């Protein structure tokens with residue numbers, strides 16, 4: 397079974413994710429190309445892997461799932477222009493957080509998860525285990541999707557993490 401089927405067949409995951417996935421505004425991410433797939437599918441994979449890893453580690457899997465699905469909830473298209481695409485690289489977590497508050501009333505923990513998901517590129521630091529899980533899962537999923545910047549981001553992230561723990 398491929399990953400997308402596995403996700404759609406996971407009853408617990410779907411019971412929490414469906415209100416987001418079927419929302420008219422969130423469904424617009426289906427039209428946006430993201431890492432060679434759609435932003436909708438990317439978000440689904442990040443939400444699912446974050447949910448699974450949180451469950452495995454005994455964390456708050458509901459928040460990890462919700463914020464994981466919503467971490468890239470912004471409707472600006474990927475830009476070929478290098479300046480505006482670099483700007484979006486930095487600014488999109490804030491846009492996603494604002495959309496997530498407006499449409500889904502995400503709580504404070506979920507807000508931090510969304511805002512810090514680009515760490516260490518963002519200046520917002522993950523402040524919960526779930527936030528660390530989502531930023532990690534986002535990078536791994538992006539790597540599998542063949543995102544060009546993913547490898548550099550993962551190396552940077554590991555470097556910061558190692559320094560952080562010491």
Ligand SMILES: [Fe+2]
Pocket residue numbers: 467468488489513514
């Ligand atoms: Fe992102």
Ligand SMILES: [Fe+2]
Pocket residue numbers: 438442467468534
């Ligand atoms: Fe992402």
